[in-house]
Amino acid sequence: AQSVSQHNHHVILSEAASLELGCNYSYGGTVNLFWYVQYPGQHLQLLLKYFSGDPLVKGIKGFEAEFIKSKFSFNLRKPSVQWSDTAEYFCAVRPSTGTYKYIFGTGTRLKVLA
Amino acid sequence: DAMVIQNPRYQVTQFGKPVTLSCSQTLNHNVMYWYQQKSSQAPKLLFHYYDKDFNNEADTPDNFQSRRPNTSFCFLDIRSPGLGDAAMYLCATSTRQSSYNEQFFGPGTRLTVL
Numbered sequence: 001a002q003s004v005s006q007h008n009h010h011v012i013l014s015e016a017a018s019l020e021l022g023c024n025y026s027y028g029g030t031v032n033l034f035w036y037v038q039y040p041g042q043h044l045q046l047l048l049k050y051f052s053g054d055p056l057v058k059g060i061k062g063f064e065a066e067f068i069k070s071k072f073s074f075n076l077r078k079p080s081v082q083w084s085d086t087a088e089y090f091c092a093v094r095p096s097t098g099t100y101k102y103i104f105g106t107g108t109r110l111k112v113l114a
Numbered sequence: 115d116a117m118v119i120q121n122p123r124y125q126v127t128q129f130g131k132p133v134t135l136s137c138s139q140t141l142n143h144n145v146m147y148w149y150q151q152k153s154s155q156a157p158k159l160l161f162h163y164y165d166k167d168f169n170n171e172a173d174t175p176d177n178f179q180s181r182r183p184n185t186s187f188c189f190l191d192i193r194s195p196g197l198g199d200a201a202m203y204l205c206a207t208s209t210r211q212s213s214y215n216e217q218f219f220g221p222g223t224r225l226t227v228l
Binding site: 004009034036042043044045046049090092100101102104105106107109 | 118155157159216
């Protein structure tokens with residue numbers, strides 16, 4: 001069955017610390033990959049996405065993610081977090097063909113201490 | 115701004131009393147989705163529409179129904195809410211043209227069942 005795993009459920013960092021959130025998926029075919037962020041009281045919004053080409057993609061607010069096909073991973077990174085990055089982060093996968101469905105991970109709740 | 119709007123933002127209902135949640139979009143997207151999200155869990159897809167074609171997830175309870183009278187609007191009907199249906203309900207849209215297009219989410223409706 002298709003699934004997405006986010007191993008870190010809660011992460012607490014101090015400002016300026018580096019961030020890496022793990023995302024692994026289980027699917028045999030070609031996929032498109034997404035990271036969404038949900039700030040407190042706000043709706044889910046796209047942080048970045050990968051569909052082809054350079055496996056290192058850059059998103060908004062200094063975030064980037066690297067697609068490693070051999071590891072079925074799409075980890076999110078930021079070199080230096082800010083208090084305003086406190087949010088919940090969701091990894092999602094959509095198979096490239098045959099479906100309109102997106103599969104979400106359980107999310108990682110990030111708290112950045114000022 | 116083009117967007118996805120959900121009403122109401124907060125809904126309180128009594129056990130067994132039918133409730134309808136609404137979603138509208140100004141993006142003119144073909145595909146609309148309803149998700150149920152409980153605390154610390156991944157958004158769970160209930161159903162989605164591709165235009166007027168309705169696609170129900172196999173594990174979506176019969177208690178949940180949906181209507182899409184036109185491209186812009188989609189409704190979620192919960193016929194007899196139980197305590198276990200208390201959750202955040204998210205509406206999302208996407209285009210069918212390409213699988214690398216992301217979903218656009220509404221702010222959600224938080225349902226409380228008394």
